[in-house]
Structures are given as structure tokens and as C-alpha cells.
Amino acid sequence: MDSNAFSANNSTSHTNVLDTLNEVLKQRRHAAAEESYVASLHHKGLNKILEKVGEEATETVLAAKDAEHGSETERQALISETADLWFHSLVMLSHLGMDHQAVLDELARRFGISGHEEKAARQP
Numbered sequence: 001m002d003s004n005a006f007s008a009n010n011s012t013s014h015t016n017v018l019d020t021l022n023e024v025l026k027q028r029r030h031a032a033a034e035e036s037y038v039a040s041l042h043h044k045g046l047n048k049i050l051e052k053v054g055e056e057a058t059e060t061v062l063a064a065k066d067a068e069h070g071s072e073t074e075r076q077a078l079i080s081e082t083a084d085l086w087f088h089s090l091v092m093l094s095h096l097g098m099d100h101q102a103v104l105d106e107l108a109r110r111f112g113i114s115g116h117e118e119k120a121a122r123q124p
């Protein structure tokens with residue numbers, strides 16, 4: 001599936017966004033760097049991708065502080081930064097031959113498991 005199909009299809013369900021994006025990311029894995037931002041990240045390598053993840057994480061933290069007592073503009077900026085962080089995290093997984101599905105499975109596995117109980121059950 002081409003990324004244009006993604007942007008052109010306004011009826012794409014949000015539940016399918018990660019699956020659709022994942023297909024695009026897989027296509028970009030071996031595309032030409034000049035034609036695709038994702039491909040350019042893969043060409044630059046894991047360290048560049050990790051640098052972007054770290055950068056976007058920091059920008060998300062700063063945007064969250066601004067959004068705490070901020071206007072709708074600041075709250076929208078936080079959404080944008082969080083999307084950048086998620087996107088670059090997905091590129092990271094893709095670079096390593098992994099995808100979002102295992103992350104969703106892990107979150108689903110944790111349903112109903114109290115964070116306090118899970119921490120207490122860990123080996124010392």
C-alpha cells in the first residue's frame with residue numbers, strides 16, 4: 001500500500017492507523033533515501049534513529065509542561081510532539097525487523113495487572 005493511499009483515504013479507521021503505517025514503513029525499508037524521509041533514516045542507521053527518538057521524547061516532555069496550564073494551541077502541540085515520538089519509535093522497531101503488534105500484545109497482556117502488584121512480584 002502506498003502512503004498516498006493512506007493520506008487519501010479519509011475513512012481509514014483509527015484502529016487501523018498503526019497497521020497501515022506499518023505497511024508503509026515496511027515498504028520504505030529499502031526505498032531510496034532521496035525519495036523518502038523514512039528511507040533516509042534507515043540509510044543513516046540505528047544511531048540516527050535513536051537520536052531522533054531521544055529528541056522527540058525531550059520535545060514531548062517540554063510540550064507536556066507547556067500544555068499543563070496552556071491553551072488549546074499548546075495542547076495541540078503536545079499531540080503533534082507525541083505523534084512524532086510514536087512515529088520515530090515505530091521507525092526504530094521497523095529498523096530492527098519488529099513492529100507495533102508485539103507492543104500492543106504486551107499492553108494487552110498487562111490488562112488487569114496492577115502496576116503496584118507487578119512491581120512487588122518482581123524478583124529482588
Ligand SMILES: N=c1c2ncn([C@@H]3O[C@H](COP(=O)(O)OP(=O)(O)OP(=O)(O)O)[C@@H](O)[C@H]3O)c2ncn1[C@@H]1O[C@H](COP(=O)(O)O)[C@@H](O)[C@H]1O
Nearest residue numbers: 003004006021024025028035036037038039052083084087
Ligand atoms: N508520520 C510520519 C511522520 N511524522 C513526522 N515525520 C517527519 O519527521 C521529521 C521530524 O522533523 P524534525 O523537525 O524533528 O526533524 P528534521 O529537522 O526534519 O530532521 P533531522 O535533520 O533532525 O533529521 C519531519 O521531516 C516530519 O515530516 C513523518 N514522516 C513520515 N510519516 C509517515 O511515514 C510515511 C512515509 O513517509 P516518507 O518516508 O517520507 O515517504 C508518510 O506518508 C507518513 O504516513
